[in-house]
Structures are given as structure tokens and as C-alpha cells.
Amino acid sequence: MTSDALEKVGFLGFDVFGTVVDWRSSVARQAEPFLKRHGIDVDPHRFADEWRALYQPAMEAVRAGKRPWVKLNILNRENLEAVLARHGADVRQLPETDLADLNRAWQRLDPWPDSVAGLTRLKRRFPIGPISNGSIAGMMNLARFGGLPWDVILGAEIARSYKPQPQTYLRSAEAVGLPPERVAMVAAHNADLVAARALGLRTIFVRRPREHGPGQTTDLEPASDWDVVAQSLTEVADALGCP
Missing domain, CATH: 3.40.50.1000 (HAD superfamily/HAD-like)
Known part of the structure; x- marks a missing residue:
């Protein structure tokens, strides 16, 4: 109506x-080979959910003036590293090319x-x-x-x-x-x-x-x-x- x-x-x-776009299934699909390759034991859909769960809190810090304006891809990358660390990954030991590519998952979401x-x-x-x-x-x-x-x-x-x-x-x-x-x-x-x-x-x-x-x-x-x-x-x- x-x-x-x-x-x-x-x-x-x-x-x-x-x-x-369907972010959850798309992020999970792209995260799965990354998680397997680096021995990170977490279900890909749970990983997608945890990553997404940090989205609003990260933006709220900008909205509240607690940090200067930054683009979403920067917030996504920070959140990605936080979730990986939560599951025992040493982000400093992970290849930058792999991290950057996974962060670009948000630019490869299926409609x-x-x-x-x-x-x-x-x-x-x-x-x-x-x-x-x-x-x-x-x-x-x-x-x-x-x-x-x-x-x-x-x-x-x-x-x-x-x-x-x-x-x-x-x-x-x-x-x-x-x-x-x-x-x-x-x-x-x-x-x-x-x-x-x-x-x-x-x-x-x-x-x-x-x-x-x-x-x-x-x-x-x-x-x-x-x-x-x-x-x-x-x-x-x-x-x-x-x-």
C-alpha cells in the first residue's frame, strides 16, 4: 500500500x-577460507555476527564526538582485528594482504x-x-x-x-x-x-x-x-x- x-x-x-544486500551470508562465505587458512576456530556466521555487532558502537564513538570523523572501512578494519583477537589470533602475525582482503568483504556483498x-x-x-x-x-x-x-x-x-x-x-x-x-x-x-x-x-x-x-x-x-x-x-x- x-x-x-x-x-x-x-x-x-x-x-x-x-x-x-545480504551482508551476513556474504561475509560468512568470504571469512570461511580465511578462518580455516589461519586456524581460527569459529563458525563463519558467528564471526560475521560478531564483526557486525561492533558496527554501531564504533560509529557511536564518532557520533558522540569521542573521535574524529573516519570512514567506515577504517572502523570495519579496527573491528575485524578486535574480533580476530577475541578468538585468539595474533593480528600482528597475520598477512596484511589477507587482512585487507577480508576487510573488503563489505564491498563484495550479494544483493x-x-x-x-x-x-x-x-x-x-x-x-x-x-x-x-x-x-x-x-x-x-x-x-x-x-x-x-x-x-x-x-x-x-x-x-x-x-x-x-x-x-x-x-x-x-x-x-x-x-x-x-x-x-x-x-x-x-x-x-x-x-x-x-x-x-x-x-x-x-x-x-x-x-x-x-x-x-x-x-x-x-x-x-x-x-x-x-x-x-x-x-x-x-x-x-x-x-x-
């Missing part, structure tokens, strides 16, 4: 990690099965792009890896802030020349949409009930009356009348 308010939307901004088709249809009617916490280079490489047809890359790096800080959304809207009410945020995470709506953006919730694996307990249902609620990006395209 859709809202008349979306008729004036001129840009669709997307959360990427979890909404457009959900509906993502490319849904984005392609949505792009026929709307300009589209990420409003993501990822860096511009990371989003560019991820788009090339997964065939994501973005028109532009927005989000954290252009704002030098991480969601849900207001400037991440507002400076993204400003960059495409639109007021917030003419931008719709598309996300699988209710908190992302709460922050976007508070600033006047329109909201589209996409269910991703397996983002965190079969035991997921968060974001299974919409937490509010978002403008669109859908099961997939192709369903979003249906709701917005995209051929």
Missing part, C-alpha cells in the same frame, strides 16, 4: 547493508534476490542512490560487484556523519537538490525510518526477516505507519507504479 504523499517524491534513498530487479524498475521512475553509512568508494565497489544501478552515492561520507544523525539525511537531500519531504528513505530497519521521518522524509519499509539469520528477532514488522510497507524491492516498485 502506498500514500498520496509519495506522488511528489523526486529521489529514493536506500539503506544498503541489510536492505539491499538479495529481488534487489537488482527492483532497483532497475524503480530507477525508471525515480533517481535512486544509497543513503548509507558506507564510504563512497565502498558503495561504488559494492555497486559494481552486485550490479546495483545507482544514479548517485550519498550518505555518511558527504555529510561526514553517520545515521541516524540528522545531517546524514539532510545533506543527502540537499546534494540532490530536493527538500526532505521530496525524498523517500527505503530501509529494512525501523530506527532508520524513525530518524528519516522526524526530518520530513517519506518512508518505505522493506521486510528482511533473515538479515540476521534464521533466529532474527528485530525489524520483523513495521513499527509505525510507514508510507509503504513491502516484502521486497520489486513489491516497492509495484506500489510506486514502476514498470
Whole structure:
């Protein structure tokens, strides 16, 4: 179901990690040979979960002003080393080429099965792009890896802030020349949409009930009356009348 308010939307901004791409399975797949090669005894999916669990705390240090702005790939690398050390690895003894390559796993994430088709249809009617916490280079490489047809890359790096800080959304809207009410945020995470709506953006919730694996307990249902609620990006395209 859709809202008349979306008729004036001129840009669709997307959360990427979890909404457009399946980070958990993708990171686990790429971590598995690394862990085996270096004798690190941890299940690859657990490893992916632990790495991801440090994502928000690392960004919060930047949001709270406890450290200067740094790009997400730097935070990911620090978090990677922390998780490896937790499982007994001496990071100083691991080859830098292996560590750097594993850190780039976040640029090689598989799209959900509906993502490319849904984005392609949505792009026929709307300009589209990420409003993501990822860096511009990371989003560019991820788009090339997964065939994501973005028109532009927005989000954290252009704002030098991480969601849900207001400037991440507002400076993204400003960059495409639109007021917030003419931008719709598309996300699988209710908190992302709460922050976007508070600033006047329109909201589209996409269910991703397996983002965190079969035991997921968060974001299974919409937490509010978002403008669109859908099961997939192709369903979003249906709701917005995209051929």
C-alpha cells in the first residue's frame, strides 16, 4: 500500500547493508577460507555476527564526538582485528594482504534476490542512490560487484556523519537538490525510518526477516505507519507504479 504523499517524491534513498544486500551470508562465505587458512576456530556466521555487532558502537564513538570523523572501512578494519583477537589470533602475525582482503568483504556483498530487479524498475521512475553509512568508494565497489544501478552515492561520507544523525539525511537531500519531504528513505530497519521521518522524509519499509539469520528477532514488522510497507524491492516498485 502506498500514500498520496509519495506522488511528489523526486529521489529514493536506500539503506544498503541489510536492505539491499545480504551482508551476513556474504561475509560468512568470504571469512570461511580465511578462518580455516589461519586456524581460527569459529563458525563463519558467528564471526560475521560478531564483526557486525561492533558496527554501531564504533560509529557511536564518532557520533558522540569521542573521535574524529573516519570512514567506515577504517572502523570495519579496527573491528575485524578486535574480533580476530577475541578468538585468539595474533593480528600482528597475520598477512596484511589477507587482512585487507577480508576487510573488503563489505564491498563484495550479494544483493538479495529481488534487489537488482527492483532497483532497475524503480530507477525508471525515480533517481535512486544509497543513503548509507558506507564510504563512497565502498558503495561504488559494492555497486559494481552486485550490479546495483545507482544514479548517485550519498550518505555518511558527504555529510561526514553517520545515521541516524540528522545531517546524514539532510545533506543527502540537499546534494540532490530536493527538500526532505521530496525524498523517500527505503530501509529494512525501523530506527532508520524513525530518524528519516522526524526530518520530513517519506518512508518505505522493506521486510528482511533473515538479515540476521534464521533466529532474527528485530525489524520483523513495521513499527509505525510507514508510507509503504513491502516484502521486497520489486513489491516497492509495484506500489510506486514502476514498470
